[in-house]
Amino acid sequence: MENLLRWIDPLAIAVFAASGALEASRKRLDAVGFILIAVVTGFGGGTVRDLLLGRMPVFWLKAPDLLAVCAVVGIFVFFFAHRVESRFKALLWADAVGLALYAVIGAETALITGADPWAAVLLGTVTATFGGILRDILCNELPLILRKEIYATAAAAGAAAFVMLDKMGAGHVLALISGAIIAFTIRGLAIRQGWSLPQYRPRPALHYPDNR
Amino acid sequence: MENLLRWIDPLAIAVFAASGALEASRKRLDAVGFILIAVVTGFGGGTVRDLLLGRMPVFWLKAPDLLAVCAVVGIFVFFFAHRVESRFKALLWADAVGLALYAVIGAETALITGADPWAAVLLGTVTATFGGILRDILCNELPLILRKEIYATAAAAGAAAFVMLDKMGAGHVLALISGAIIAFTIRGLAIRQGWSLPQYRPRPALHYPDNR
Amino acid sequence: MENLLRWIDPLAIAVFAASGALEASRKRLDAVGFILIAVVTGFGGGTVRDLLLGRMPVFWLKAPDLLAVCAVVGIFVFFFAHRVESRFKALLWADAVGLALYAVIGAETALITGADPWAAVLLGTVTATFGGILRDILCNELPLILRKEIYATAAAAGAAAFVMLDKMGAGHVLALISGAIIAFTIRGLAIRQGWSLPQYRPRPALHYPDNR
Numbered sequence: 001m002e003n004l005l006r007w008i009d010p011l012a013i014a015v016f017a018a019s020g021a022l023e024a025s026r027k028r029l030d031a032v033g034f035i036l037i038a039v040v041t042g043f044g045g046g047t048v049r050d051l052l053l054g055r056m057p058v059f060w061l062k063a064p065d066l067l068a069v070c071a072v073v074g075i076f077v078f079f080f081a082h083r084v085e086s087r088f089k090a091l092l093w094a095d096a097v098g099l100a101l102y103a104v105i106g107a108e109t110a111l112i113t114g115a116d117p118w119a120a121v122l123l124g125t126v127t128a129t130f131g132g133i134l135r136d137i138l139c140n141e142l143p144l145i146l147r148k149e150i151y152a153t154a155a156a157a158g159a160a161a162f163v164m165l166d167k168m169g170a171g172h173v174l175a176l177i178s179g180a181i182i183a184f185t186i187r188g189l190a191i192r193q194g195w196s197l198p199q200y201r202p203r204p205a206l207h208y209p210d211n212r
Numbered sequence: 213m214e215n216l217l218r219w220i221d222p223l224a225i226a227v228f229a230a231s232g233a234l235e236a237s238r239k240r241l242d243a244v245g246f247i248l249i250a251v252v253t254g255f256g257g258g259t260v261r262d263l264l265l266g267r268m269p270v271f272w273l274k275a276p277d278l279l280a281v282c283a284v285v286g287i288f289v290f291f292f293a294h295r296v297e298s299r300f301k302a303l304l305w306a307d308a309v310g311l312a313l314y315a316v317i318g319a320e321t322a323l324i325t326g327a328d329p330w331a332a333v334l335l336g337t338v339t340a341t342f343g344g345i346l347r348d349i350l351c352n353e354l355p356l357i358l359r360k361e362i363y364a365t366a367a368a369a370g371a372a373a374f375v376m377l378d379k380m381g382a383g384h385v386l387a388l389i390s391g392a393i394i395a396f397t398i399r400g401l402a403i404r405q406g407w408s409l410p411q412y413r414p415r416p417a418l419h420y421p422d423n424r
Numbered sequence: 425m426e427n428l429l430r431w432i433d434p435l436a437i438a439v440f441a442a443s444g445a446l447e448a449s450r451k452r453l454d455a456v457g458f459i460l461i462a463v464v465t466g467f468g469g470g471t472v473r474d475l476l477l478g479r480m481p482v483f484w485l486k487a488p489d490l491l492a493v494c495a496v497v498g499i500f501v502f503f504f505a506h507r508v509e510s511r512f513k514a515l516l517w518a519d520a521v522g523l524a525l526y527a528v529i530g531a532e533t534a535l536i537t538g539a540d541p542w543a544a545v546l547l548g549t550v551t552a553t554f555g556g557i558l559r560d561i562l563c564n565e566l567p568l569i570l571r572k573e574i575y576a577t578a579a580a581a582g583a584a585a586f587v588m589l590d591k592m593g594a595g596h597v598l599a600l601i602s603g604a605i606i607a608f609t610i611r612g613l614a615i616r617q618g619w620s621l622p623q624y625r626p627r628p629a630l631h632y633p634d635n636r
Contacts, residue, residue, distance in 0.1 A: 027570055032577040036553070036569070039546065047476070052259070054268025056478025057537065064542040113269065118276040122251065129248070133350065138557065140566055142352055145248070146239055153244040264471070266480025325481065330488040334463065341460070345562065354564055357460070358451055365456040 008176070009046075010069055012101035016131045017042030017070040019094035021077035022087050023139045031078050038074035039067065040138060045102045045131035052123065053113045092191055095132050095144060099151075100184035103128040103158040104176050108166075117163045124159030125152060128183070150190035158183025220388070221258075222281055224313035228343045229254030229282040231306035233289035234299050235351045243290050250286035251279065252350060257314045257343035264335065265325045304403055307344050307356060311363075312396035315340040315370040316388050320378075329375045336371030337364060340395075362402035370395025432600070433470075434493055436525035441466030441494040443518035444559045445501035446511050451563050455502050462498035463491065464562060469526045469555035473547065477537045516615055519556050519568060523575075524608035527552040527582040528600050532590075541587045548583030549576060552607075574614035582607020 020041025024034040043060045050058045060066050084090045106127025110120035129145055129152055136143040145151050162179025166172060189195050232253025236246040255272045262270045272278050296302045318339025322332035341357055341364055348355040357363050374391025378384060401407050444465025448458045467484050474482045484490050508514045530551025534544035553569055553576055560567040569575050586603025590596060613619050 029570065030574070030577070032574075032580060033569065036549065036576045040550075051263060051475060052268070052270050052273070054266075054270075054478075056268075056476070056480075057539070058476050058478075061476070061534070061537075061539045061543045061547070064540050067542055067546060110273070113273075115269070115273045116276050118279055119273045122279060123273070125248065126252075137349060137561060138567060138569070140570060143350065145245065145350070146241070146352060150242070150244075152248045153242070156244060263475060264480070264482050264485070266478075266482075268480075322485070325485075327481070327485045328488050330491055331485045334491060335485070337460065338464075349561060355562060357457065357562070358453065358564060362454070362456075364460045365454070368456060 008101055008105060008180075010066060012098050012105060013042040013046070013066055014069050014073055015094045015101070016045065016098035016135075017073040018077060019091045019098060019132065020135045021074045022081060022084075022091040022094065023135055023141065024074070025077060025081040025087055026091075027139050031075060034078045035071050035074035037135065037138060038077070039070045041131050041135040042066075042070045042073070043131075044134040045098070045106065045127045045129075048130040049106050049109055049123065049127040052126070053109065053115075055109075055113070092144075093188075096154075096184060096187040096191060098131060099128045099155050099187055100158055100180045102131065103155040103183045104162045104179040107159040107162050107179070108176065111163065111166065117167060120163050121156060121159045124162070125156045128155035128159070150186060150195050154183045154187035154190065157186055220313055220317060220392075222278060224310050224317060225254040225258070225278055226281050226285055227306045227313070228257065228310035228347075229285040230289060231303045231310060231344065232347045233286045234293060234296075234303040234306065235347055235353065236286070237289060237293040237299055238303075239351050243287060246290045247283050247286035249347065249350060250289070251282045253343050253347040254278075254282045254285070255343075256346040257310070257318065257339045257341075260342040261318050261321055261335065261339040264338070265321065265327075267321075267325070304356075305400075308366075308396060308399040308403060310343060311340045311367050311399055312370055312392045314343065315367040315395045316374045316391040319371040319374050319391070320388065323375065323378065329379060332375050333368060333371045336374070337368045340367035340371070362398060362407050366395045366399035366402065369398055432525055432529060432604075434490060436522050436529060437466040437470070437490055438493050438497050439518045439525070440469065440522035440555045440559075441497040442501060443515045443522060443556065445498045446505060446508075446515040446518065447559055447563045447565065448498070449501060449505040449511055450515075455499060458502045459495050459498040461559065461562060462501070463494045465555050465559040466490075466494045466497070467555075468558040469522070469530065469551045469553075472554040473530050473533055473551040476547065476550070477533065477539075479533075479537070516568075517612075520578075520608060520611040520615060522555060523552045523579050523611055524582055524604045526555060527579040527607045528586040528603040531583040531586050531603070532600065535587065535590065541591060544587050545580060545583045548586070549580045552579035552583070574610060574619050578607045578611035578614065581610055 017038035020037040021034045024037040029037065043066070047058050047060070050056065081087055103124045107120040107124030110123040115123060133143045133145060158179045161182045162175050165175035165178055229250035232249040233246045236249040241249065255278070259270050259272070262268065293299055315336045319332040319336030322335040327335060345355045345357060370391045373394045374387050377387035377390055441462035444461040445458045448461040453461065467490070471482050471484070474480065505511055527548045531544040531548030534547040539547060557567045557569060582603045585606045586599050589599035589602055
């Protein structure tokens with residue numbers, strides 16, 4: 001079980017790297033561009049987490065193996081992305097897995113550093129969403145967080161579930177896995193079924209006909 | 213008077229959070245999206261300030277009450293934004309208040325950390341402008357700083373006034389309030405009167421007819 | 425020779441500041457906007473480097489002379505940009521010089537802080553590219569990194585050349601200069617000759633006619 005835990009971080013990095021490389025393929029970058037976007041997306045969430053918590057130098061400066069993971073993923077996607085039916089769909093799902101994993105990893109790291117449960121949920125949500133935000137801003141795409149389906153909510157729910165289960169003594173590993181599964185399930189259903197929370201809709205104003 | 217000071221920080225966060233939530237309403241996000249944008253905008257300026265000064269972990273990891281402020285503001289705007297005549301106008305004014313407050317808060321924190329007066333003015337300006345920049349980039353909007361009216365100038369003037377008054381021994385509280393009022397007045401007049409500094413305008417070139 | 429080294433940092437900042445001010449001129453900002461974009465672009469790369477390495481407070485809080493460099497460059501460009509035949513070309517070349525210098529400066533700082541060679545190359549590349557990325561995002565422009573010519577590759581090659589020469593004992597100054605020249609030559613040829621690496625191109629998919 002502990003072995004499984006050691007793979008959560010590289011897995012989150014690899015799937016976010018894949019989502020970045022897929023975005024690079026949609027922008028028709030060259031191979032080095034693929035690797036750079038893969039690295040920034042893969043390392044982005046964890047970097048923001050480490051900066052906010054003051055854990056410097058950031059984790060990847062001591063982890064050339066993680067850099068290798070991003071580079072291999074970037075090159076793999078460069079050569080094989082055309083075999084995927086829809087690169088945007090693949091990007092969405094890779095992003096969903098990364099979102100779910102980073103939601104619990106971010107919250108866990110915050111708890112370890114001594115943050116309040118509330119702060120841990122927030123940090124998990126920020127960590128989970130910023131890798132993708134960075135990728136989308138770099139590639140000049142509308143951030144997924146602005147799409148109509150549930151996105152940040154899934155990360156927040158997963159992080160909250162992890163923190164609650166962990167505080168209730170459910171066992172660390174169980175809490176991590178449950179939180180990630182909850183986040184992924186919510187986001188996955190949102191993608192497949194087009195789930196969304198009620199959006200803001202301007203209502204007729206009281207004093208003014210044209211309510212911008 | 214000291215009591216008043218304790219409210220500057222939460223007030224700056226609340227008004228920036230409101231500006232973020234108003235932007236979220238213009239993008240028709242869901243309630244969690246409102247809260248997330250409110251949090252990022254409200255905490256953005258102070259986070260950049262803390263990162264640049266090396267004051268980690270960032271302030272909001274120890275302040276669940278500030279998180280609650282952002283969340284309450286986000287939800288309030290979600291339910292009541294439609295009663296505002298122009299949400300963009302409201303956003304502009306909330307941003308102006310936040311800009312003015314953060315200009316002096318940023319400069320003050322820099323001085324406390326031992327920065328030079330020049331650096332304090334710069335840090336105040338950066339702190340005041342980055343919350344809104346983050347909001348606008350996240351929401352895929354043209355940053356207010358690129359608009360034609362005076363924007364960064366107001367923050368710089370307020371931060372400079374605070375630093376000068378403080379160094380001249382005018383009293384800390386007076387310096388803070390004067391700086392904020394100066395920044396807000398300049399920005400407010402710029403919004404109302406369309407004030408602007410002379411903009412760059414390409415002039416006829418010496419050697420070349422088409423001067424891009 | 426050591427004297428020459430002391431000028432690399434201010435030079436990199438000045439040319440990036442110039443590229444930022446040129447972007448500001450293309451957006452027709454006012455003089456304060458010129459200075460702010462010049463400062464953010466000039467300081468951006470080094471700030472990201474310092475944040476990632478945990479070297480806080482960031483370098484420019486102790487260097488009012490560097491701030492003055494950015495301000496002078498910003499005002500100079502404000503008054504003289506119209507004499508340049510193509511401001512976008514000038515921007516591209518200033519960016520190329522900054523990219524080359526920051527690639528080796530970033531890698532050097534990482535090595536000094538004790539990073540692995542691999543990590544130093546990555547940090548050099550990230551440092552070199554993020555100043556320009558910040559400028560382009562702030563100004564709502566497509567980041568240069570998304571253009572078709574070689575960009576990140578030039579920074580990576582320069583950083584790698586520096587790290588290799590330095591580790592092989594070629595002498596610190598020689599390694600720095602060689603790395604910067606290699607990066608600038610590659611990027612410069614890419615600009616002039618339209619050099620590019622093979623880009624990703626969707627190929628006919630196996631199962632699916634419309635391969636998005």
